[in-house]
Amino acid sequence: xxxxxxxxxxxxxxxxxxxxxxxxxxxxxxxxxxxxxxxxxxxxxxxxxxxxxxxxxxxxxxxxxxxxxxxxxxxxxxxxxxxxxxxxxxxxxxxxxxxxxxxxxxxxxxxxxxxxxxxxxxxxxxxxxxxxxxxxxxxxxxxxxxxxxxxxxxxxxxxxxxxxxxxxxxxxxxxxxxxxxxxxxxxxxxxxxxxxxxxxxxxxxx
Numbered sequence: 001x002x003x004x005x006x007x008x009x010x011x012x013x014x015x016x017x018x019x020x021x022x023x024x025x026x027x028x029x030x031x032x033x034x035x036x037x038x039x040x041x042x043x044x045x046x047x048x049x050x051x052x053x054x055x056x057x058x059x060x061x062x063x064x065x066x067x068x069x070x071x072x073x074x075x076x077x078x079x080x081x082x083x084x085x086x087x088x089x090x091x092x093x094x095x096x097x098x099x100x101x102x103x104x105x106x107x108x109x110x111x112x113x114x115x116x117x118x119x120x121x122x123x124x125x126x127x128x129x130x131x132x133x134x135x136x137x138x139x140x141x142x143x144x145x146x147x148x149x150x151x152x153x154x155x156x157x158x159x160x161x162x163x164x165x166x167x168x169x170x171x172x173x174x175x176x177x178x179x180x181x182x183x184x185x186x187x188x189x190x191x192x193x194x195x196x197x198x199x200x201x202x203x204x205x206x
Contacts, residue, residue, distance in 0.1 A: 001026065001027065001028045002026060002027050002028070002049045002050060002115060002116065002119045003027075003028050003030045003046075003048045003049045003050070004021060004027055004028065004029055004030060004048055004049065004050050004051075004052055004115060005030045005031055005032075005039065005042055005043055005046060005048035005050070005051045005052070006018065006021075006029065006031070006032040006033070006052045007032075007033055007034075007035075007036055007039030007040075007042075007051065007052070007053050007054060007062075008032075008034065008052070008053075008054035008081060009034045009036075009054055009056070009057050009058065010034075010054070010083075010104075011034065013054070013081070013104050014032060014034060016108075017032075017052065017081075017111065018032055020108040020111070020112070024112065026112070026116070027112065027115065030042070030046045030048040031046060031048075036053075036054075036057050036060060036062060036065065039051075039053070040065065040068065040069070043069060043072065043073075043076075044072055047073065049077060049119050050077045050078070050079060050115050050118050050119050051069065051076065051077065051078045051079070052079045052081055052111075052115065053065075053078055053079065053080055053081065053098075054080075054081050054082075055080055055081065055082035055083070055085060055089070055093075056082075056083070061089075061203055062080065063080070063089060063092055063093045063096060063098075066078065066093065066096040066097055066098060067096060067097075069097075070096075070097050075121075076097070077099055077118040077119055077121065078097065078098045078099060078100075078118070079098070079099065079100040079101075079102060079111075079114050079115055079118050079124075080093050080098050080100070080101045080102070081102055081104060081111070082101065082102070082103055082104065083103070083104055084103065085101065085103070085129075085132070085200055086132065086197075086198055086199030086200030086201065087132050087133050087135060087199050087200070088199045088200040088201040089199075089200030090125075090129060090132060090133050090200075091133060092200075094123070099117065099118040099121070099122065099123050099124065100114035100115070100117060100118050100123065100124040100125065101114075101125055101129050102114045102124075102126060102129065103126065103128060103129060105128075106126050106128070110126050114126070141183075142180065142183060142184075142201065143179075145166075145168075145176060146176050146179055146180050146183070147201070147202060148166055149162055149166070149173060149176040149177060149180065150180050150192065150196050150201060150202055151196075151202040152165060152166070153177070153180075153189050153192055153193055153196070154193045154196050154197065154202050159173045159174060159177070177189075177192075180192060184196070184199070184201070
């Protein structure tokens with residue numbers, strides 16, 4: 001039996017996964033919570049075989065929390081469960097150690113396949129998620145400085161405002177913007193902002 005800890009803020013999604021696990025003879029539910037902080041404490045206490053971790057919470061993104069899981073348990077097995085995600089978020093989650101990334105639109109069988117693969121230390125991406133990632137395979141990764149500038153563009157800031165906020169020159173801002181346009185394949189600020197949000201290159205809190 002594979003022991004699963006479920007951390008997911010949406011009640012319908014959480015109860016759906018709980019019901020699927022209850023009907024399975026391969027999986028058992030260690031605990032379930034909507035609170036990521038409580039979930040992390042349960043992880044430390046219960047040491048489940050696999051953590052099914054929702055991507056987004058009210059004021060946080062679980063990708064940012066992944067390093068903390070691996071500090072506690074270097075061989076932690078984490079499956080990210082998402083409403084939707086761009087290649088930026090998928091790639092970052094995998095880079096930080098998640099073994100699988102599954103959309104809530106996928107079937108229960110797909111989720112179980114991901115959990116089973118993760119329990120065995122293997123990576124798993126459903127075809128839809130793999131396609132999203134493959135669309136931009138080989139694209140140059142943005143530097144932290146470029147990401148900060150892109151985030152400012154998404155926020156509607158002018159070059160002058162970005163330069164002041166980031167304490168850099170306007171020429172440096174322009175250079176970063178040119179690099180950003182080249183890397184994400186756009187030619188203007190509006191397209192850059194749209195691509196940033198769609199691909200999950202920057203986070204927009206709603």
